[in-house]
Amino acid sequence: MRAMQTARIGIFGGSGYAGTELTRLLLGHPGAQVAFVASERKVGQSVARELGLPTSTTGLMFVGFEAARAMACDVVMLATPAEASLQLAPECLARGTRVVDLSGAFRLSDAASFRKHYQLDSPSTELQSQAVYGLPELSRERIAGARLVANPGCYPTAAILGLAPLLRAGLIDPSTIIVDAASGVTGAGRKASEEYSLAELTGDFKAYKVLRHQHTPEIAQALENAGGRAPRVTFTPHLLPVPRGILCTSYARLMQPLASADVAACLARAYAGEPFIDLAEHPDRVGLRQVVGTNQCQLAAASDPESGQVVVVSAIDNLVKGAAGQALQNLNLMLGWPETTGLTTLRRFTP
């Protein structure tokens, strides 16, 4: 085996949930040299220790954002809030450093929609035009050449992978899309909070941000890009009392009566050869346990020709395919590394 060409990778926001997952993945990647891991909260502390790894794994210490800004690298990964990404990305790009941003800062092309959902000034038109939405299964080529990749949100990843092939093939009515999804609590990020304590959440289940979640326009935009027509998307996220995983149950009206096998065939054609898509035999077979700890998206569809309704169930690990794993998949594409590098030794969580 010929040695892989290496690249220097910097990480901002390395102590949140997505950031630690990303750091762990990059430390195990044969081509990535981790140039720095920046975290304001952890400056001077051992990265290995924070990750729960033997200290022999890496001698890296967390650095502050200021120090990190001065360090050279080939690609910077931003596991930061949108507000920080809006500042850091242009700086890095100006110095010729390519960027993968895990926040929502560069995902929405409509500036008004961005301002409404993020309560932040939208990025410049120039930056916006540079940003490539990083869902490899839909736009692998554009990602490879991108200077700025907007890594998709966790819910959008699961929802779009389930619905885009059906929309693109014209099988479903874009005005009838409902996405009902549930996520483990790491989706809310890492923070001190009574609300997310084990004592408060054990045994609970509830919806949140009903009819006003910022991932709604992101799903709609990606589906429009995939299918050519602006869809109407109703999206309801729920909070599961588990650490990780997203299960997405999506509904749409069929354009004409189709059996489950026909819908499954459409998905099979769209995803032939995709290394991170697992097509299940039936929606009942899709579950968090099959995907947590991996970069896979497992999915399946069923239809009721009588009522004309189709149901697609898709599952991902919100921190892997929904964040850090997909970011690494994008990095692999950008640097010409095999797309699955560093993403295949993840182990299943059974039991």
Next chain:
Amino acid sequence: MRAMQTARIGIFGGSGYAGTELTRLLLGHPGAQVAFVASERKVGQSVARELGLPTSTTGLMFVGFEAARAMACDVVMLATPAEASLQLAPECLARGTRVVDLSGAFRLSDAASFRKHYQLDSPSTELQSQAVYGLPELSRERIAGARLVANPGCYPTAAILGLAPLLRAGLIDPSTIIVDAASGVTGAGRKASEEYSLAELTGDFKAYKVLRHQHTPEIAQALENAGGRAPRVTFTPHLLPVPRGILCTSYARLMQPLASADVAACLARAYAGEPFIDLAEHPDRVGLRQVVGTNQCQLAAASDPESGQVVVVSAIDNLVKGAAGQALQNLNLMLGWPETTGLTTLRRFTP
């Protein structure tokens, strides 16, 4: 306080989850005299011990079904599988004993639909015509006079309470109804199974019986009775890794643009004075923790006038309002007892 008139109540199927919950509730009810608790699996064992209660609570021992059949009582509660209820109910009625059946045996008025979903011979037309669907908030008067009450399914209870007032008021299009729900594992009943072990279910979440759950026609039938037009219902149940509780997120298209406040007002009018309905300010406020251990149904709705979509979130304890508690509510109505008797001292589960 005048002493409540008492009645003798017999319970078949007293060792399953709904049956133990029902037995516990009846033992604490000031009017109910528990005549017998029948369970083939537990014959001769202490009922108190099975319920985890001090043995001073009751000296009752489980009896077999044969022995129980010979015992006189005023009302029999059947916490048995549909197959057993189909046999027991006519026997009891023939002897003049009124019946509350917690199974699905007498819920569906369409015989073909029953045979398809239960793989059992449908009950006689005479029995069918006697059976009253026991959702007190929708048909309190008919229940009071019923000889045979078909206690609603757990998912239907949550779904129907959320949607019926909107349908009845003509606010939503009955052809666009989607019910996406999740239940704790006691919904699957009490049984030895690898599938429901803690080792297999921890951290998991998945859909099941997609597009073929037997509660789908039950929901549709009750909504048709409430709203006058046959609705088209798509229903997807999911399995939560928690013991108890159902959260139901229901979707429909509005007949005309309405603000959330208008939808909420419709629910408020429908449920004014209802002791077991808690209207929350917003769907984000509804959750399992507010209802588990109680007979309450908590619910709220929000609408998006732009997209014309309404979302209703409703929550119940699947073993209380979704089974044993509602059965007792029905019993109270049948015997002229105050409807909330024995159902108000249940405590909230916090934390």
Next chain:
Amino acid sequence: MRAMQTARIGIFGGSGYAGTELTRLLLGHPGAQVAFVASERKVGQSVARELGLPTSTTGLMFVGFEAARAMACDVVMLATPAEASLQLAPECLARGTRVVDLSGAFRLSDAASFRKHYQLDSPSTELQSQAVYGLPELSRERIAGARLVANPGCYPTAAILGLAPLLRAGLIDPSTIIVDAASGVTGAGRKASEEYSLAELTGDFKAYKVLRHQHTPEIAQALENAGGRAPRVTFTPHLLPVPRGILCTSYARLMQPLASADVAACLARAYAGEPFIDLAEHPDRVGLRQVVGTNQCQLAAASDPESGQVVVVSAIDNLVKGAAGQALQNLNLMLGWPETTGLTTLRRFTP
């Protein structure tokens, strides 16, 4: 039934876990009139809403500590940190108000030990001499006449109830006592914290404060008072990934070989007629699920005559018998109410 004489009860610290549990219990108590519920964090908010109860239950609003100090009542319950109790208790006593303190402020009679474990100035000798350690099963009479009751810690309650009868009967060697216990996370109190988040604690189990927990001298002192000789106690608490409950596995060397039945007989004699002690047939039968949600302490012992070791397993709900329930039991004794008033309708948590 003759009406129970009522008394006005004030609660300080009503928004923590013990405080909300206590408030809930007092609101359901036929003799208690809740004069005020004080919480600095929740001033002006609805008490019913905080407890997850229908607002019809009580119109009380949380008041601040200053306002509460001016309100008259017969007994004040302090669900406050030791630091606050040290200030509030003398004030209340000076005004002739009796006090039940749920903190550790008045439990230790040794001032040096108190200062070491609580890092606070010890209370005055006079206060100290007034305080009665409120474990009703061991000192019912003294509690009835007390002006200041030091409500026991959660771990000590479970440990002492298991070991005191064996020590008092001279069956075990006081120099060989080991208490290994595990508690649900509400034992740590209610607070915003990353450490107690569901994401961090799910699937975890660990010891904490090894060889330095402040409940160690409390257990030793109560056992000395019960048995007459100063014991040597090693105590290790562990954190369980569940909301509620303490299981305590205690070890001691037998003074002479004894069969399990002999040890069980000693416990049975000690606790004959005790309403809140459930003796199980064997330590394997004791578990959190039997006690969570109740004021019971379930316990059982087994011995190995060959090795001369005895093992006692005891279980309580840390927020009920380990805090609020026991405080109410003490209040009942102080006010001459039947000891079980307001504590018997708690329901078991099954499943």
Next chain:
Amino acid sequence: MRAMQTARIGIFGGSGYAGTELTRLLLGHPGAQVAFVASERKVGQSVARELGLPTSTTGLMFVGFEAARAMACDVVMLATPAEASLQLAPECLARGTRVVDLSGAFRLSDAASFRKHYQLDSPSTELQSQAVYGLPELSRERIAGARLVANPGCYPTAAILGLAPLLRAGLIDPSTIIVDAASGVTGAGRKASEEYSLAELTGDFKAYKVLRHQHTPEIAQALENAGGRAPRVTFTPHLLPVPRGILCTSYARLMQPLASADVAACLARAYAGEPFIDLAEHPDRVGLRQVVGTNQCQLAAASDPESGQVVVVSAIDNLVKGAAGQALQNLNLMLGWPETTGLTTLRRFTP
């Protein structure tokens, strides 16, 4: 890197929890060629599918025990009940195949003790004398040359690794040992059972097999072999409501007053250079989350010079270091492969 010499490995009992974990590990091992995976329950089914792996991982199908017996291989791994291992091991050895047995069949050298705890006829004296107790940190050399390795039990692994160095160094009194441990539910094996259902176990915690668990003599025997004197061991296992992991809190009396640092130094000397031992700074730092999913044993000790008591807390993943991982570690030693092969890419479970 020179290619590793390969060996053919057969697995009996490949569908239980230890067996699936072992199969997964062997499929990722660069030197192991999996000759067969035998499971009576799963004959003809896909091994990859059972493990939740992409079917491209391996085309192996489960075979029956009869078929497996006829297949040649270099080493057979028995993840079978003791009863089956007692039959299979001598057969394999007779054909010249080396054996690693994960059951308790060959762990106890005292025949009477074996019969008492396993209710089975003890193996022949010849087999018994061949069997090497496979705890690599204590007897690496003997394992390398063994024909039959008795892979240690899960609780004994955690307990012995914590206590053996202290006994061997003469720091603790062997007559005072208490082992208090808690395990996730996979420790009970894979089976259909109401007792281990999520509905029954959620929120529970309890001791089991108090004073009669079969791992007690195993711990005592290994400690005697390590320390030279027969210890007196009291062992109490508890059931945690989590899938995986064992935490062991062990107690002993010091032979003479020692500070925590002295005890820690003893452990550090004993385990210098050990790849699978993680010494933590303090017992409070040891927890399941640090070890679940890895082959590590994390441990730390603290002592109270005043009371003369030492506390050792040790944690492992019961299915990895407590079963399949340790079996692979033993296999590596037997075949001259680097001891950590196939065991280092396991990932931590955070969060």
